[in-house]
Amino acid sequence: MTGTRRAVLTGAVARLREAGVASPEHDAAELLAHVLGTSRSQLPLVDEVPSEALTAYDALIARRAEREPLQHLTGTAYFRHVELAVGPGVFVPRPETELLAGWAIEQAAVVTGRAPVVVDLCTGSGAVAKAIADEVPGAVVHAVELDEPAHQWAERNLSDTAVDLRLGDMATAFDDLLGTVDVLTCNPPYIPLDAWESVAAEARDHDPHLALFSGADGLDAIRVLERRAALLLRSGGVIGFEHADAQGEAAPAVFTATGRWTDVRDHPDLAGRARFTTARLAR
Structure with a gap:
């Protein structure tokens, strides 16, 4: 099962917003870029999210909805x-x-x-x-x-x-x-x-x-x-x-x-x- 980038992001943003995450759009995009091995700025070049990536992404969105820090999920912070x-x-x-x-x-x-x-x-x-x-x-x-x-x-x-x-x-x-x-x-x-x-x-x-x-x-x-x-x-x-x-x-x-x-x-x-x-x- 695959999904279009736009649909996948829209669903993830809605889940994060409902969970009270302060920056749902940003976090949804960062996590999708993370599982795809790309950067947020390159996401518009992605049309379809492969099934394996989609499974990994769904798991990360669930953890972020539980308010686990974004940086813990990606393993990286920029300073x-x-x-x-x-x-x-x-x-x-x-x-x-x-x-x-x-x-x-x-x-x-x-x-x-x-x-x-x-x-x-x-x-x-x-x-x-x-x-x-x-x-x-x-x-x-x-x-x-x-x-x-x-x-x-x-x-x-x-x-x-x-x-x-x-x-x-x-x-x-x-x-x-x-x-x-x-x-x-x-x-x-x-x-x-x-x-x-x-x-x-x-x-x-x-x-x-x-x-x-x-x-x-x-x-x-x-x-x-x-x-x-x-x-x-x-x-x-x-x-x-x-x-x-x-x-x-x-x-x-x-x-x-x-x-x-x-x-x-x-x-x-x-x-x-x-x-x-x-x-x-x-x-």
Whole structure:
């Protein structure tokens, strides 16, 4: 049994929309391209979907309708200019985090006279670390991840880079780098424990909870981050970290309250939502 591309996609989109998937057209097309071994842009060249591909596609659409992340189904996530392997056990990098990575790349690029030293805490899949290594090839990049399954994904993604990847806790990582880091990045857990029901099913049911939840107000990990960053950064070094859109005031306040930081600023994502904070260690 075969089906026309148009009919197959129309049926898949309807199933995904009914299941509450946020981007049914995009996801239906991506999955069809995946099973056909082509790209979404090349799908218009396909007239008929062969029976074997149709069976595989139907199975993937059923899993996506159950809100399994698209990237788990394809095994791939794209982040800035790099490709990442992802799947169960690792946080799927979000497009909005590309803005944080872009800021870090700009900051590393302006270090002169020596190789910039960059640290990525809570590296997860290694997305930010890999993007920095890719776009600032002269940088010395270090990354750490606490969760062992996620660390294994990061190992896979960073195996073709010179990134120094370690397994460990951001609260104690990199004692050998104290006072030497130019740029520090982190996408920490920041969801309050009582916000469980508000989290999208793709994240709540499939991303590691260690990467999502952080105490009653969602700021526990950010408080730890502030203390560790103050030790790792050199005088005048900078930090950038992601937070929830509802923490546009609370997250920067963690840093301003200690008196250790200058230039504490919050930044919006492309939708205008508060997304990440940057700060400079006072000289």
